[in-house]
Amino acid sequence: MDLAYTLNTQTLSYNTKEKKRKRTKIEKKENRIAFLFIxxxxxxxxxxxxxxxxxxxxxxxxxxxxxxxxxxxVGFDNFAKLLNPNSTYGSNFLKAIVxxxxxxxxxxIAIFLGLIAATxxxxxxxxxxxxxxxxxxxxxxxxxxxxxxxxxRAIFSDGGTASSxxxxxxxxxxxxxxxxxxxxxxxxxxxxxxxxSMGSAMILYYASMCNxxxxxxxxxDIDGANGLQKFTKITFPMLTPVTFYLLIMRLSGCLQTxxxxxxxxxxxxxxxxxxxxIWNYGxxxxxxxxxxAAALLLxxxxxxxxxxxxxxxxxxxxxx
Amino acid sequence: MENVVKQKPxxxxxQKRDKKDKILGILSAIGANxxxxxxxFLVLFPLLFMVFSSLRGWENYLSNVTMFIDGKFxxxxxxxxxxxxxxxxxxxxTMFIEICxxxxxxxxxAFAAFSFSKLRLRHKRFxxxxxxxxxxxxxxxxxxPRYVAYDILGWIGTPLPLIVPHLFIHVSxxxxxIQYMMGIPSExxxxxxxxxxxxxxxxxxxxxxxxxxxxxxxxxxxxxxxxNDFFGPSIYLSNENAxxxxxxxxxxSQASGSGFYTVTFAGAVLSCLPMIAIYLVLQKFFIKSMSxxxxxx
Numbered sequence: 001m002d003l004a005y006t007l008n009t010q011t012l013s014y015n016t017k018e019k020k021r022k023r024t025k026i027e028k029k030e031n032r033i034a035f036l037f038i039x040x041x042x043x044x045x046x047x048x049x050x051x052x053x054x055x056x057x058x059x060x061x062x063x064x065x066x067x068x069x070x071x072x073x074v075g076f077d078n079f080a081k082l083l084n085p086n087s088t089y090g091s092n093f094l095k096a097i098v099x100x101x102x103x104x105x106x107x108x109i110a111i112f113l114g115l116i117a118a119t120x121x122x123x124x125x126x127x128x129x130x131x132x133x134x135x136x137x138x139x140x141x142x143x144x145x146x147x148x149x150x151x152x153r154a155i156f157s158d159g160g161t162a163s164s165x166x167x168x169x170x171x172x173x174x175x176x177x178x179x180x181x182x183x184x185x186x187x188x189x190x191x192x193x194x195x196x197s198m199g200s201a202m203i204l205y206y207a208s209m210c211n212x213x214x215x216x217x218x219x220x221d222i223d224g225a226n227g228l229q230k231f232t233k234i235t236f237p238m239l240t241p242v243t244f245y246l247l248i249m250r251l252s253g254c255l256q257t258x259x260x261x262x263x264x265x266x267x268x269x270x271x272x273x274x275x276x277x278i279w280n281y282g283x284x285x286x287x288x289x290x291x292x293a294a295a296l297l298l299x300x301x302x303x304x305x306x307x308x309x310x311x312x313x314x315x316x317x318x319x320x
Numbered sequence: 321m322e323n324v325v326k327q328k329p330x331x332x333x334x335q336k337r338d339k340k341d342k343i344l345g346i347l348s349a350i351g352a353n354x355x356x357x358x359x360x361f362l363v364l365f366p367l368l369f370m371v372f373s374s375l376r377g378w379e380n381y382l383s384n385v386t387m388f389i390d391g392k393f394x395x396x397x398x399x400x401x402x403x404x405x406x407x408x409x410x411x412x413x414t415m416f417i418e419i420c421x422x423x424x425x426x427x428x429x430a431f432a433a434f435s436f437s438k439l440r441l442r443h444k445r446f447x448x449x450x451x452x453x454x455x456x457x458x459x460x461x462x463x464x465p466r467y468v469a470y471d472i473l474g475w476i477g478t479p480l481p482l483i484v485p486h487l488f489i490h491v492s493x494x495x496x497x498i499q500y501m502m503g504i505p506s507e508x509x510x511x512x513x514x515x516x517x518x519x520x521x522x523x524x525x526x527x528x529x530x531x532x533x534x535x536x537x538x539x540x541x542x543x544x545x546x547x548n549d550f551f552g553p554s555i556y557l558s559n560e561n562a563x564x565x566x567x568x569x570x571x572x573s574q575a576s577g578s579g580f581y582t583v584t585f586a587g588a589v590l591s592c593l594p595m596i597a598i599y600l601v602l603q604k605f606f607i608k609s610m611s612x613x614x615x616x617x
Contacts, residue, residue: 037435040488055465132540144548148586
């Protein structure tokens, strides 16, 4: 074993040495050109991402005045303020976290609806119609967040400040203050988003259902499995990567939601999301330090989620 | 004789089962289609509501919200938009950003992807991981430092903050291209190299034509992303170069604020229409490119 190991390392080092010796002019030129090709993104990335990231960390560890450009180092004071629910910052931040977490309820609902829709569209009876259904169900996804939020606002309108009750309250003969009370407002956002993001889940599920080999189902047929068994024992397990992808994507999208609070809730103090909180304190009130600290906390969570995604998907394993 | 007599009941039994299966099949097909139609209605309801309500007079709308298809159609709302905002200018400003960013950004993304997937580059893994790490950093973290920097540079109020950072780098697009290029055989480039083809020509004449489907797939989504973007434009742009979505938001707060919901709907229809038209024309392409990245990855 040991001998084989040393032999291996020897051949390895020999190979690299040979490579080094054999690095011809052409190869060097190619390396230089290849580096030139990746230089624009690398420089742009350094200027617009790495440097701002460092500055954001500095902001969060200090007290920065945007008007006079004075900076004093205060350590973790900003984080302490944010995480202390008794201070004004802390109570607002806590509210933003709770709101954002409750928006996440949308994710499993949308994925579940998408899964049902894809399963039905993939069934034998929908062979001729599935294209139409996929086309229609995905269609709202191409509309802008502004337009869809504006429409949903009119649909949920409760006759508070505007002169008309919305179609939901009128149709069901109810009088829920959808746009003015906290719980109805959050539920309205969840309903709206579950319906809105169902389409992309359906398309992805449908596409990967088509990729599942028919052999599994034939084998299951021979064993006498029924439709439900086939779904729970074959289809759903085979769809795990897509489910995971959708979960992660929607989750990090939901954590960064802004339009829901800004447009749909019209900046309602009680329904601020985390990014709305950051925007409000950072750009609206020019308190760069608190906003940066909050953004970095959010960034840590999203970073964790992204690493999780890379770990579990085979995207990381790129053979170069 | 005996055999035939014995076989008959077996056959009818099977026929019975077939018939039962057939009826069940038809029933389940109807059920599935009905449920899908219901889901489609649920998803499309806001859009239908928007389109039909935008064609009604606002007094008409307020008197009865639920009967939104009442046959009394008018284009009055579309004319009224001009009283609030200049949507045509919004189209122009949005298209200006699209045209500045997409060709340049795509070209450099393809360039870098070519280098990563087909050329000999030292410390390749490091550089790739370096660039990919950008996908982990949410925009909110970079918001404040960037804003302060743009303020110093005097870029606030101009479209530059929405253009310059995206000219040379689009990480997810580059990543998609790398994956796509992995599927193109390297022998093609080895052969070209032996024939004395320069690297740049190799990229232009061999890789770029092969990459076109991937480029088109990615550009559609980038186009849609810029078209529908609201956060960035609402922060950086001034009134003169406000994009369509910013104007749409402004229209909403002005028109809906004073009760003219229907005018807002007309604006929403106009802001969504181009994207919906593109989607309907390129539908197969859309759905294919959407599933391509996720299913493969």
